Amino acid sequence: MAGVLDSVNQRTQMVGKNRLELLLFRLRGRQIYGINVFKVKEVLQCPKLFSIPSSLPVVRGVAYTRGATIPIIDLAMAIGMPAIPQEDLATSFVIITEYNRKTQGFLVSGVEGIVNMNWEDILPPPKGAGRDVYLTAVTKIDDKLIEVIDVEKVLSEVAPLKEDVGxxxxxxxxxxxxxxxxxxxxxxxxxxxxxxxxxxxxxxxxxxxxxxxxxxxxxxxxxxxxxxxxxxxxxxxxxxxxxxxxxxxxxxxxxxxxxxxxxxxxxxxxxxxxxxxxxxxxxxxxxxxxxxxxxxxxxxxxxxxxxxx
Structure with missing residues (x-):
């Protein structure tokens, strides 16, 4: 996925203009999901994964990349979908992200590319969707519904943060x-x-x-x-x-x-x-x-x- 991410300087030009770039990807099936490019450090063909004893099933293993050990989370499984099959890992991708001062990778089945959008076109999830959905927003691109995943909710369940003041x-x-x-x-x-x-x-x-x-x-x-x-x-x-x-x-x-x-x-x-x-x-x-x-x-x-x- 070389070249899938623009430079930081190019992306900062959108600041204050109510615009964003979404990295689009698939999990299981035809539904397309999105994540803000600013949270993405790198997109890789799924590297070799090493198991972690006693880890949650949603953590498919760790990968060694650029001198660091990074936990790889099966994003489909994390939001309640079937896990990506072991035999499909070789054709899957990992999105390396930085959230809440930590780096982790999200295993996805495919990456669709990047779109430049206006935040005005990014809408809250439907009110009838319930409180426990893993979405922060939805949008439409070429008549296709794009769901923006609430990654903070995913991470709060996979690797809970300390929430109490000392x-x-x-x-x-x-x-x-x-x-x-x-x-x-x-x-x-x-x-x-x-x-x-x-x-x-x-x-x-x-x-x-x-x-x-x-x-x-x-x-x-x-x-x-x-x-x-x-x-x-x-x-x-x-x-x-x-x-x-x-x-x-x-x-x-x-x-x-x-x-x-x-x-x-x-x-x-x-x-x-x-x-x-x-x-x-x-x-x-x-x-x-x-x-x-x-x-x-x-x-x-x-x-x-x-x-x-």
Whole structure:
């Protein structure tokens, strides 16, 4: 799959323009799925896999690539489909990704290529789909439905993250947060929203959540319609980057253009690589950036930000 990924510099040109690139792939059958190219480090023909004693069945083994050992997760199996057969591994592919500060590979049956899209064309899953579906969004390309998988939900089940704030942080910061306005949290992943909300409530913060940038911007417009400022209602906003309809970069840019919202402190909190995001954060005018997900680091950073106000 040489050349399937564009350069980082080319992809950063889309920042603030509400655009993304999706890597399209198949699991079992004809359905096409998508993943944001920014989370993809490499696409490989499935390398030789070595078994891991006592590992979950969904982890098909580890691969040695570019001097590193990487766990390979059968993505079909992880979302409740039959596993890719052993005899099909030689013709399958592995998508090497970076999420939440960790690198892992996802085993897929085929890779279709990359499409450049507008986030406005990426829609939330149908409301009737239920709470436990492994999707964060859907879109249509050439009359074909593309399903964007909630990889954070997959990883939370395969390799759960620590979600509780450490007792030492809670004990030495018990009185720092009292009396502050709620934090606005924006994330399309139900798993991520739960993790952030649990972290912030542990340190005594009230939380208001929204599922995507458009929802959040509409909400901020409503609470400031009387001429009040966003800072009269919220102490800060923590937003994901990847979201249907309006991404986090565009949300920040729109907020900073509005004099009633522009003073609100905005932290981008994302599973995308921090290496890619430093320049992007500056470009759209966000106040801070943090890679997901460390409850201790997030708690400390939120308390430091509020202390400085």
């Amino acid at each position: 007792e030492d942080i809670l004990s030495r910061n018990a009185s720092r947060i009292q009396g502050h306005l709620p934090v606005l949290v924006v994330d399309d992943s139900s798993v991520a929203r739960r993790q952030i909300e649990r972290c912030l409530k542990a340190i005594g913060m009230d939380v208001v959540t929204h599922n995507d940038g458009k929802q959040a911007l509409d909400y901020l417009g409503e609470i400031t319609a009387d001429g009040s400022k966003a800072t009269d209602h919220h102490s800060m906003m923590i937003s994901d980057v990847e979201m249907p309809e309006m991404d986090g970069y565009t949300l920040v840019a729109r907020c900073k253009e509005n004099p009633l919202i522009s003073e609100l402190f905005i932290m981008l909190h994302t599973s995308l690589s921090g290496v890619f995001n430093k320049a992007m954060v500056q470009k759209v005018g966000a106040d801070d950036f943090m890679a997901k997900f460390s409850p201790d680091e997030l708690a400390e950073r939120v308390m430091d930000i509020i202390d400085e106000k």
